[in-house]
Amino acid sequence: MNRLFTRSELAAERGPAIRLLLGSVAETAPVLVSGYAVSKALDGGFLAHRPAVGFCWLLFALAALALRVLANAYSVRYQAEVSEAIRHLATVKVVTAAVSGAVANGGARTRHDVVAKLVSQVESLRRLAGALLISGLNATLSLVSAMAGLALLNVTAFVLCLPLTIGAVALLRWQVRPLAAVNDRVLGTDETLSRLTGAVTESLRDVLAAGATERAKRDLHGAVADNASVLRDLARSGVARGLVVAVGGYGPLLLVLLLAPSLTSAGTLSAGGVVGLVTYVNAGLVPGLRALSQSASSTAAPLGAAMRRLSSWSTAGGAPVAATGVRVPRRGDVRLEDAGFGYRPDAAPVLYGLTLDIPYGTHLAVVGTSGAGKSTVAHLIAGLLRPTTGSVTLGGVPLAELDSSRLRKEIAVVPQEPYIFAGQVRENLRYLAPGADDEQVWRAVHAVGATETVTRLGGLDAEISRQGLAPGEQQILVMARTYLSEASVIILDEATSNVAPDVEETAEAAFRERPGTLLVIAHRISSALRADSILVIDASATTAGSHDHLMAVSPRYAELVGNWDPEAEPAATAGGGGSVPTAV
Template sequence: MRREISYGLRSLRRRPLWMFALWSVPEALPTALSGLAVARAVDDGFLAGRPLVGVAWLASVLVAACAGALGARQVFARLGDLVEPFRDDLVRSTVDGALDRAVRGRSDDGALARLTHQVEIVRDTYAGLLVLVRGFCVTSVGAIAGLASVSPLVLIWTLPPFALGLGLFLATLGLAARRQREYVRSDEDLSTVAGRVLGGARDLAAHGARDWALALAGRSVDAQARAERALARVAALRTLCFAVGGWLPLLALLAAGPWLAARGVTAGAILGGLTYVLIGLQPALGSLVQGLGGSGLRFVVTLGRLLDTAAPPPRPSPASGRPRGGAVSARGLTFAYGPHAEPVLRDLDLDLPAGSHLAVVGPSGIGKSTFASLCAGLLTPGAGTVTVDGSPEPAPDLRVLIPQEAYVFTGTVAENLSYHSADASRARLDRAAEAVGAAGLIARLGGLDAPIRPAGLSAGERQLIALTRAYLSPAPLAILDEATCHLDPAAEERAEKAFAERPGTLIVIAHRISSAERAGTVLVLDGTGAVFGDRATMPERSPMFRELLGHWDAQIQPAS
């Protein structure tokens, strides 16, 4: 439960929280004034034979209530400033967790339910808890301040039992959260077992396994019943806590009435103290017990399930502490699209030093994009390993992939460019755009602050935006999977040269001879094997490379 509470507290934004708290002050006025007004109305008004004075004191509570209503209106107007950023953080965490599992090749059937249902439950309960806790603090602080102003002796008799009840209730919250989790788990287990038993009812009856099935389901039923009884016992403890904190102060004050009167405490002061207990402390504690015992537990349990599936914190790679240059190493790399399919790559060994420039060539459908996805960590090898700077983890700070179909999202130009480098200055964005060749496009769009409508961009324009975004990434390995196929040869050359001069390693899936000509090393995939080596020696070593060179040369020969 500490983890969930800490997460909720960390999500509170400082400025909206202060405004939220400041506008709560007027709302405390009616509670703070109520008992004092009753005491003065009785002592200085009605008992003194001045009814108008008594009425005036009671009317002051009405005026304070109007001020409190204004404060409450402002509080709810600012509630969204606290709740919506919390929801946005939770959505990002949930999506990141689902993407992290997808990258690692693990299915996540519950991601959509978490995103559309559980996140909204947490958002709603979070808002309710903020209102609840704020209301308790406002009411109880106002009542305690009022009790002190009426009579310190009255405060002495009412505050200790109230604090005792509150402390006992807070002490039960950890136990209540555990019992709630056990109940949820038992309910899910019962649903699973019952579904299996009912789904196989005919087979169980045919094989005489009726008693075994009943015993299996019965264990789950008994476990859920135990969990529900344990939850009910916790609810009974909450009722006891409320009785101590809500009713014991009232009984203590009534029992101490003669003692207080003997020490000069007036009837109005005693009546004012009772007012603070009845309309201040008791309702505040009752709302807190009921709210935290219900929506508070739902918040903790549901948020806990979301945090359990969130993306794990970045783990240091085996290369931590060493220079990160994007060195790629493949050992026995094998991959097939299915258990009975012919491998696209088989037993590939490759060492690409940091700072290398590799072009991957081969006929269409031969496995070039598969190799790129394996290097990027988007696919899991069937056998063998591929590492970047010694790390097999698909960490986004090590690798960046630009596919053929570039993705551009709705937002400003700067937001698209700085997606991988949130702290990039505007000058750095401009330099990156100039290097890649996107400066003219950005100027036509209206500058870095111009909004982007993805549907209004051509395929080549989207590639320029995506290339600039990747160029700014801190990842030392950049993989261009035909990421310049929609650019003209001059624009392609400029972009590839910019990435080649960028610190780190560059892998280019070549679709023109010029990409292979610019690379220092070449990997040729021909469907039966792979040939890796210097660009200069590759025509002699690879018949497939010679064939591709002839095909490319024929494409660029002028028509006769």
């Protein structure tokens, strides 16, 4: 079944499946005998003035109906066994793939779309498989029984009706492919909505603290709109189902009625045979095609889509084949390739055509006037914004293809308004490194210059709240938290705006000595002078290079340096060494 289950797994359920098939064949017995019994009841009974014979044939048809009731009860039992077995096998595969994917991803938490797979897709698989085993199988057998009855009753009528029935089945088959594509899109948007909803819910405190509620609402609204659009396409795709019934069901009925006078006058068809043919069409062909068409659109197509997605997901170890798969970057090199960003399609872009290489281990400062796009660059590199043009990669892997948990482990951002929650100092500092011991925590505190703040608060066991801290204290605590994390790329987005220049220098020196890449959105030129290289964000010319190079080629940078008052800050010297990023 679409490679989701192996032959050995399916063979274990062969017994119930065979008994289900036998029960379904018995259920279609009334269709097979209906037209023939009615024809014989008329021709050999009532029209021949032998009512007893007519009633016997009608009782025979009634007995077939009684058999159908008994066979239905028998079939439902084994249909439940087979569909529950399918759900069990699919659940085992999803859970196994999720655990394997998490282990392969270094213990990172599994994505939220696993919930969609267990709650939605696996349950849909069970429900749809059960429906297909009953309605789809019965519809197919009813269609076959009706055509067999037509051949038994009158070969000429069978030959006339067969092309229309084959045409209807071919039309139905032609409709299944686009239906499957639409159902694939439905499942994809369901997963996206589930993943995004889970991520926003899990990070709700961070969203509120960072003032990102509008962006979260915009992302969720877009996912809901995409899902609704696909569901509308799915609803429209079922309009053509009536054409199948018209061609293969009512077409033969119309043909029989039009040809009945000539067939009866030629002795090819009796009066009872005409009624019998109409019975086969109304009791077998029309209901069978209608049920088969309904099963194909509402059962078989979504069932195939669910199986394809579960199959590709499970065989990839919990990572779908699509662009949301779990990929691990080779190392922390960051590259922006012709990256641009605009908040609205009709608005001027904040950033346009930026190509920037940031080798692993680089200390880069980003400077520019207010509103030039410094924070936009930081958010693009952090994956908090997606470029509207171009791409951003980490270790050669586009950020859009990185699992969100992996991305958050690799890149950490310290914003200008950091997030402190009510609780112990220790809990706040270990937020990104829950396994760190007190010795590691204190080491991070000393490194970034937060010792005085932690001591004043009463040590690691002290209870704190955001309201009880000065803005600078909040910033220095969050820098200690970030220093303690596993992130290979640290972004300080004006994260030291409320601390003294000497504390800022201490914190930046700590991050510089820490393994990894440091990106500083600088609000003081002294921060830029300590960096390996400087990126100047300017609408006219975005340029990267050393201090001396930029003083010679960038009027904007020269202006920023000219407006800086070095007497107001401790003396600082330009940093040297390390890999230097290049910008175009």
